[in-house]
Amino acid sequence: MLDDRKRKILQAIINDYVSTAEPIGSRTIARKYDLGVSPATIRNEMADLELLGYLEQLHTSSGRIPSAKGYRFYVDSLLSRPSITENEMNLISNWYSAKARRIEEVFQETARIISRMTHNISLVLAPQISQSNFRYMQFLPLDEQRVIVVIVTDSGFVENKIIDIPPGTTFEELQRVALAINNKLAGLSIDSIKSSVFREIKRDVIPDTALFEAALDVINNALTIDKKEKLYLGGTTQLLNQPEFRDVEKMKNILLMLEEEQLLCDILHDQDAEGVVVKIGHENKYSGIKDCSMVQATYRIDGQVIGTIAVLGPTRMEYGKIMALLEFMHSHLGELLKKFKM
Amino acid sequence: MLDDRKRKILQAIINDYVSTAEPIGSRTIARKYDLGVSPATIRNEMADLELLGYLEQLHTSSGRIPSAKGYRFYVDSLLSRPSITENEMNLISNWYSAKARRIEEVFQETARIISRMTHNISLVLAPQISQSNFRYMQFLPLDEQRVIVVIVTDSGFVENKIIDIPPGTTFEELQRVALAINNKLAGLSIDSIKSSVFREIKRDVIPDTALFEAALDVINNALTIDKKEKLYLGGTTQLLNQPEFRDVEKMKNILLMLEEEQLLCDILHDQDAEGVVVKIGHENKYSGIKDCSMVQATYRIDGQVIGTIAVLGPTRMEYGKIMALLEFMHSHLGELLKKFKM
DNA sequence: GTTAGCACTCAACTTGATAGAGTGCTAATA
DNA sequence: TATTAGCACTCTATCAAGTTGAGTGCTAAC
Numbered sequence: 001m002l003d004d005r006k007r008k009i010l011q012a013i014i015n016d017y018v019s020t021a022e023p024i025g026s027r028t029i030a031r032k033y034d035l036g037v038s039p040a041t042i043r044n045e046m047a048d049l050e051l052l053g054y055l056e057q058l059h060t061s062s063g064r065i066p067s068a069k070g071y072r073f074y075v076d077s078l079l080s081r082p083s084i085t086e087n088e089m090n091l092i093s094n095w096y097s098a099k100a101r102r103i104e105e106v107f108q109e110t111a112r113i114i115s116r117m118t119h120n121i122s123l124v125l126a127p128q129i130s131q132s133n134f135r136y137m138q139f140l141p142l143d144e145q146r147v148i149v150v151i152v153t154d155s156g157f158v159e160n161k162i163i164d165i166p167p168g169t170t171f172e173e174l175q176r177v178a179l180a181i182n183n184k185l186a187g188l189s190i191d192s193i194k195s196s197v198f199r200e201i202k203r204d205v206i207p208d209t210a211l212f213e214a215a216l217d218v219i220n221n222a223l224t225i226d227k228k229e230k231l232y233l234g235g236t237t238q239l240l241n242q243p244e245f246r247d248v249e250k251m252k253n254i255l256l257m258l259e260e261e262q263l264l265c266d267i268l269h270d271q272d273a274e275g276v277v278v279k280i281g282h283e284n285k286y287s288g289i290k291d292c293s294m295v296q297a298t299y300r301i302d303g304q305v306i307g308t309i310a311v312l313g314p315t316r317m318e319y320g321k322i323m324a325l326l327e328f329m330h331s332h333l334g335e336l337l338k339k340f341k342m
Numbered sequence: 343m344l345d346d347r348k349r350k351i352l353q354a355i356i357n358d359y360v361s362t363a364e365p366i367g368s369r370t371i372a373r374k375y376d377l378g379v380s381p382a383t384i385r386n387e388m389a390d391l392e393l394l395g396y397l398e399q400l401h402t403s404s405g406r407i408p409s410a411k412g413y414r415f416y417v418d419s420l421l422s423r424p425s426i427t428e429n430e431m432n433l434i435s436n437w438y439s440a441k442a443r444r445i446e447e448v449f450q451e452t453a454r455i456i457s458r459m460t461h462n463i464s465l466v467l468a469p470q471i472s473q474s475n476f477r478y479m480q481f482l483p484l485d486e487q488r489v490i491v492v493i494v495t496d497s498g499f500v501e502n503k504i505i506d507i508p509p510g511t512t513f514e515e516l517q518r519v520a521l522a523i524n525n526k527l528a529g530l531s532i533d534s535i536k537s538s539v540f541r542e543i544k545r546d547v548i549p550d551t552a553l554f555e556a557a558l559d560v561i562n563n564a565l566t567i568d569k570k571e572k573l574y575l576g577g578t579t580q581l582l583n584q585p586e587f588r589d590v591e592k593m594k595n596i597l598l599m600l601e602e603e604q605l606l607c608d609i610l611h612d613q614d615a616e617g618v619v620v621k622i623g624h625e626n627k628y629s630g631i632k633d634c635s636m637v638q639a640t641y642r643i644d645g646q647v648i649g650t651i652a653v654l655g656p657t658r659m660e661y662g663k664i665m666a667l668l669e670f671m672h673s674h675l676g677e678l679l680k681k682f683k684m
Numbered sequence: 685g686t687t688a689g690c691a692c693t694c695a696a697c698t699t700g701a702t703a704g705a706g707t708g709c710t711a712a713t714a
Numbered sequence: 715t716a717t718t719a720g721c722a723c724t725c726t727a728t729c730a731a732g733t734t735g736a737g738t739g740c741t742a743a744c
Contacts, residue, residue, distance in 0.1 A: 025737050040687050043738065061693045061737050103504075138482060140494060148500050150492060152482060158490050158502045162445075237601060240594040248590065252582040259579060367706050382718050385707065403706050403725045 002052075002073075008035060009045050010054055011078045014066045018316050021243045023063030068281040071293070071315055075278050081320045084328045088117070092332065103157060106336050107232045110309065114329060115235025118322050120242075120313030121258070122234040125268045127306035127337075132157060133189050136182045139174045147174060154187075229307070231261050231268075244291070244314040257288045268308045271296060276323050276330070281315050293317055297326040299333050309333065344394075344415075350377060351387050352396055353420045356408045360658050363585045365405030410623040413635070413657055417620050423662045426670045430459070434674065445499060448678050449574045452651065456671060457577025460664050462584075462655030463600070464576040467610045469648035469679075474499060475531050478524045481516045489516060496529075571649070573603050573610075586633075586656040599630045610650045613638060618665050618672070623657050635659055639668040641675050651675065 002010070012033045016024045026039040026046060035042070046064050049055045054070035057063075066074070084092075095113050096106070107126045114122035132153035140148040142162060150160045165174070184200065236258055239245045245254070257263060267286050271277055279294045289312065296310040309329055311322050344352065354375045355366045368381040368388060377384070388406055391397045396412035399405075408416070426434075437455050438448070449468045456464035474495035482490040484504060492502045507516070526542065578600055581587045587596070599605060609628050613619055618639045624632050631654065638652040651671055653664050 023737090027737075038687050039737095040689095040739095041685085044686090047739075057738090059694055060739090061735095062695080063737065136483075140480060140492065140500075142494065148492075148494065150482065150490075150500075150502070152484065152490065158482075158492075158504070160492070160500045160502065162500070237594060237597045240590060240597065246590055248582055248588055248593070251590070251593070252579060255579045255582065365706090369706075380718050381706095382708095382720095383716085386717090389708080399707090401725055402708090403723080405706065 002049075002054075005035065005037075006045055006049060007078060008033070009042060010049055010066075010070060011074065013046075013055065013064055014070065014074050014078075017065055018318055021316060023058060023065050025063035028063070066316075068283070068315065071280045071319070072283075075280070075319050075323075079320050079323075081324050081327075083324055089328070092117075092329075096336065103337070104230070106333070107230070108234075110329060110333055111232040111234030113234075114309065114311060114325065115238055117325055118311050118313070118318070119235070119238050120311050120317060120322070121236055121238060121254075123264060123268060123308075123310045123312060124232040124234075125265060125308040125310075126230040126232065127157075132306075133187055134185045136186060137178055139171065139178055141171055147171065229265060231264055233258060239313070242314050242316075244316065253288055254292075257286075267294075268296065268310060271298070271308070274298065276326050278319060278323065291315060293319075295319065295322045295326055297330040299330045299337075306337075344391075344396075347377065347379070348387055348391060349420060350375070351384060352391055352408075352412060353416065355388075355397065355406060356412065356416050356420075359407055360660055363658060365400060365407050367405035370405070408658075410625070410657065413622045413661070414625075417622070417661050417665075421662050421665075423666050423669075425666055431670070434459075434671075438678065445679070446572070448675070449572070450576075452671060452675055453574040453576030455576075456651065456653060456667065457580055459667055460653050460655070460660070461577070461580050462653050462659060462664070463578055463580060463596075465606060465610060465650075465652040465654060466574040466576075467607060467650040467652075468572040468574065469499075474648075475529055476527045478528060479520055481513065481520055483513055489513065571607060573606055575600060581655070584656050584658075586658065595630055596634075599628075609636075610638065610652055613640070613650075616640065618668050620661060620665065633657060635661075637661065637664045637668055639672040641672045641679075648679075 009029060012029050012035075013024045016028065016032065026042040029035070029042050030037070030039040046055060049070075050057060050064060054067060054073060055064040056067045056070075058065065092113055096109055104126075107124045111122045111124040114124075135152045135154045137149060137151045140150060140160075142148050144165075146162050146164055148160050148162055150158065152158050165171075236255065239251065239254060245251050263286065267284070267289075270285055276295065276297045279296070281293065282290050284290060284292065284294055291314070292312055293315045294310055294312050295317075296308055298308050299306065309326060311317075311326065351371060354371050354377075358366045358370065358374065368384040371377070371384050372379070372381040388397060391412075392399060392406060396409060396415060397406040398409045398412075400407065434455055438451055446468075449466045453464045453466040456466070477494045477496045479491060479493045482492060482502075484490050486507075488504050488506055490502050490504055492500065494500050507513075578597065581593065581596060587593050605628065609626070609631075612627060618637065621636045621638070623635065626632060626634065626636060633656070634654055635657045636652055636654050637659075638650055640650050641648065651668055653659075653668065
C-alpha cells in the first residue's frame with residue numbers, strides 16, 4: 001500500500017510527535033532521521049501522505065501531525081512492539097508482592113502499576129461476581145435484629161452484607177436454610193441462581209412457608225450484593241501532564257466521565273475480540289473520548305473471560321510500549337488470580 | 343474592634359465576592375446594599391479596612407477582595423449561620439435511605455451528599471477499625487491451604503482476609519482457637535488487643551504450642567487488616583467549576599494531594615478542637631492547600647471521637663452554609679451509625 | 685526522481701492605542 | 715467633624731497592526 005519511504009516517513013513523524021506533541025516539519029525529519037533525501041523530497045512525500053489521509057495539517061504552514069488513520073496504520077503495520085525488559089518485569093513483580101493478600105488489592109495494585117508505567121489512566125475491570133461460582137454462604141450473628149450474610153465464591157471473592165432477620169426467625173432456622181442452600185447451590189454460577197432453584201429448595205427442604213419466603217428474600221438480597229463488577233482506576237492525574245489536556249474543559253469532561261463507573265464498564269465491555277485491542281479516536285463509541293485512544297486487554301482464568309485491563313489517554317500515546325505492557329500484565333494478572341482459585 | 347459600618351461593609355464585600363469571584367468596588371457596594379452613604383465614604387472605609395488587613399487589592403485601581411484575616415473575622419464575628427431548611431433535610435434523608443445497608447455505603451453516600459450540596463470537595467474519614475471494639479472472629483473454610491478470617495466489630499464493621507493455614511493444622515483446631523479468642527477478647531477495643539492478651543489465652547486454653555504460635559500469627563495478620571481508617575472522597579471534579587482553579591497547575595496540585603490518602607488523613611487528624619472548625623488559607627498546615635479553606639467537623643458515637651467530615655475548597659466559599667451543613671451531617675451521621683452499633 | 689530556491693501562509697508574539705472600572709485626593713458641604 | 719461630589723490618575727483588558735519564524739508548495743534546474 002505505502003512504499004517503503006513513505007512508511008519510514010510516517011513512522012518517523014509518529015515517533016517524533018508522540019514524544020514532542022508538536023507538529024513535525026520536513027526539516028526536522030531530514031535532520032533527525034537519516035533517510036538520505038532532502039527536506040523537499042520529504043515534503044512531497046508528506047503531501048502525499050496527507051492526501052492519503054495518514055497525516056493532518058493544523059493550518060497551511062504548520063508541520064504535520066498523524067491522523068487517526070495514520071495511527072491505525074502505524075499500530076497495524078509499522079509498530080515494533082518492544083517487549084518488557086527483565087528489569088521492568090522484576091519491578092512489577094516487586095510492586096505486587098508486598099500486598100496481594102486480598103483479591104481486591106491485586107486489582108488496585110494492577111491499576112496503579114499500569115498508570116505508573118504508562119503515564120496514562122488505567123482501568124481494571126474486575127470479575128463480575130455473578131460470573132464466578134457460588135461456593136457457600138454463611139450467616140454470622142450480629143445482633144437481635146440483624147445478621148451478616150457472607151458469600152464465598154470459588155474465585156476467592158468474599159462478600160458480606162448486613163440484613164434484617166425476618167421477624168420470628170431464629171438464628172438456628174437461618175442456619176438450616178443456609179445448609180440447604182449450600183447443598184443445592186455449591187458450584188453453580190451466581191448468574192444461574194434464580195428463583196426456580198429456590199423454589200426447588202423450598203419444596204425439598206423447608207416446610208415452613210412463612211420462614212422460607214422471608215429467607216428467600218434474604219438470599220436474593222444478598223445475591224444482589226454486587227452483581228455489577230468492580231472498576232479500579234489508576235493515575236487520573238496523569239492526564240494533567242499531557243499537553244492535550246491543558247484545556248480545563250477537556251479535562252473536566254474526562255474527569256466527569258471517570259466518575260461514571262457504569263459508563264466505563266459499558267465501554268470496556270464493548271469488545272468481543274480477543275487479546276490486546278487498540279481503539280483510536282472515533283473508533284471509541286462513546287463520544288466523550290473521541291479524541292482519546294484506548295488500549296485494552298481482556299484477561300481470563302482458564303480461558304474464561306472475566307475482566308479487562310485498559311489504558312486510556314490521548315491518541316498521541318506510546319502504543320507499542322503500552323500494548324506490550326498490557327500483554328504482559330494480562331498474563332501476569334491471570335497467574336496471580338489463579339492463586340485465588342481453588 | 344470594627345465599628346458597625348465597617349463590619350457591614352466588610353460583610354457586604356465578602357458576600358459579594360463569594361458569589362461573584364470578582365474584586366468588589368465601592369460603587370457596587372453602594373448600589374447593592376443600602377448603607378445610606380456614598381461610594382466615596384465607602385472608599386474611605388475600604389481603605390481603612392485594607393490598612394487593618396481585612397481586605398486586599400490586586401492592583402491600585404482594582405476593587406477589593408477579602409484577605410484571610412477578613413474571612414477569619416467574618417467567620418468569627420459576622421457570620422449568620424443559616425440553618426438547614428426542612429426541604430434540604432428531607433432531601434438528605436432521601437438520598438441516604440435508598441442504600442445505607444452496609445456501613446461503607448453510609449460513608450460514601452455522606453461524601454457524595456456533602457459535595458453535591460456545597461459544590462466543593464468533601465472528605466469523610468471513617469472510624470478506625472482499631473478504635474472499635476472486637477465482637478467476634480470466625481474462620482470460614484476456603485480450600486486446603488487457606489481459610490477466610492472474618493472479624494466483626496461492634497460498630498458493624500465486617501472485615502475479611504484470606505490467610506494461609508499453618509501447616510499441620512486442622513480446621514477444627516482453628517475453630518477451637520477462634521472460640522478461645524472470642525471468649526477472651528469480646529468487647530475489647532482492637533487497639534488494646536496485644537500479644538500479652540494472646541499469651542494469656544495461650545496459657546489458659548491451648549496447650550499445643552506449635553499450633554498456637556501459628557494461630558497467633560494468623561490473628562495478628564488478620565488484625566492488621568485495616569488498622570488505618572478509610573477515607574471517602576466526593577466531588578473532586580467540582581473544583582474545575584471554581585474560577586480559582588482554572589489554572590491547570592493549581593488543579594494538578596490539588597488532585598495529586600487528593601490521591602495521597604495518608605496525607606489527607608493526617609490533615610484531618612490535626613485538630614483537637616470539638617465541633618465545626620474552619621481553617622482558612624495559611625491556617626492549614628499543609629502548604630499544598632494554603633490558598634484553600636477547610637471546614638471540618640468531628641463526629642462521634644456516644645461522645646467517642648471516631649471520624650471527621652470536611653469540606654475543602656477555595657478560601658472564597660460559603661462558610662455559613664457549609665458550617666451549617668456539616669453541623670447537621672455530623673449529628674445525622676452519628677444517628678445513622680448508632681444503628682450499626684448494638 | 686530529486687533538490688535548491690523562493691514566494692507564500694499562518695500562528696505566535698510584540699507593540700501601541702483605547703476604554704473602562706476603580707481608586708485617592710481635594711475642596712466644598714451639612 | 716463627617717460626608718460627599720468631582721476629577722485626575724492608575725491599572726487591566728482588549729483590540730488592531732506590525733513583525734518574526736517555522737514550514738509549506740511550486741517551479742525550474744540537476
